[in-house]
Amino acid sequence: MKVYAMVIDTNLCIGCGDCVVACKTENKLPAGLNRDWVVEATRGRYPDLTTEFRSERCNHCTHATCVHACPTGATYTWQNSNIVLVEPSKCTGCKACIAACPYDARLIMTPDGYIDKCTFCHHRVEKGQDPACVSACPTHCMHFGLLSDAQSTVSRLLATRPHKALLEETGNEPQVYYLT
């Protein structure tokens, strides 16, 4: 199985939101709907505060509870990889996948009603390009590649830098990592 991962350097991210705009433009999302978003997390007690910006999206988990919950097989993994996609012509809009996602990363496409989500821009990935959010990042804090390739940038970054993933306690095995 090919494992694609996104690695985001929280020391370089300035929370500009360009990744969000790039995603909306690339994927032609209607007004008000977002597949990715930026969180500002502040930790500590004044005056000893630390702040990190995190660009978040679907974590394309290798143990994706949304895939398991889907009753029609509309939610599936792309080409023997961990990239989780939705096939609108199989989706009933039952919303089981939304309830099953601990990251609340899914959305209901309006006005059609099928369920939508981040695709890691698989249409770009199959052409050898990075996802739109990664390409647009002005500080180059986002990286994308194959974790199953030990020589890829994402593998080398995770091998050499301290990092974390979100809500690992859920057991979903998320594949978006944050360098800390």
Added chain:
Amino acid sequence: MLEEVLVTVRDNPGIDPSLSVWHWEIPAYLFLGGLTAGILLFASLIVLLGREKDFPFVSRRLPIWAFVALSLGMLALFLDLSHKFYVWRFYTTFQVSSPMSWGSWILLLVYPVIILLTACTLREGYPALGRLVDRFRAGHAGINFACRHRVLVAQWGLILAVFLGFYTGILLSAFSARPFWNTGFLAPLFLVSGMSAAAALVLLGTRSEHERHMFTRIDIVLIAIKLSLIALLLVNLATGSRVQIEASQMVFGGEFAIPFWVFLVIPGLMIPLILEYWELKGTRRAWMLVSPVLVLYGSYMLRQLTVDMGQASSYISYVNAFDPALLELLR
């Protein structure tokens, strides 16, 4: 201290500011599915025990209400779908890991069993309807077939009733992402609640003193089990992981405390338990129609609050300061 604030716009309908994708339709479906399971269980049990004469309402008039309840429940489920034209996709596959897929196939098996169980009761329970069906050769043969295989149908009915009742709880408890739902107590709670709702329906419909007395006794036991299971569920959550403890706090002083205690536990469980106890003792008979209505109300409210509280409980707790009204200014 940790504060997490969204710094870009996120206003996905139904997802933000907090999850609210399921409204009244899914609670109604779970309630009617549970009621169907309860009816099927009692109706099958009476046939298998050979006690039809002792329980005239259950054996003759109750099964058709399972058909009505399940049909309304399926309608509610259909209304909930946001991509309705693709509803047939449920029946083009079987996803073994998806409780909803299991449920859709269980419902497909339950329907013919209910129809067969009902068919055999039509001539005695609903003579006008029975005569109408008997006029058609297929209908006449169908009723005869159903009556000939009544015991076999009841055996299947009993098994499927338990599956259906458990399924309505497992549907929610399988969502590990929602801490309030993620407990094994939901399945037995929803099965017992469905049985209690069916017992309440019997109390509303029966004119037999013996049947009323027996089902009052049954319902008292079921309500007591329901209260115990709710207590165990809360203990289970309150002694669980951090997110489960936070989920349990919603009913102990949190935003759902008043709906849970004032609109569910007291009127939907405690009061009918007292009224049915009085009924059993032969006092305050004038209240005997109030308690089953309250039991039915409590059974629905249990699903409504469970669905709402599950959606309100989450692993994430962003502060979403986005005001959707600002979008209008850009248009």
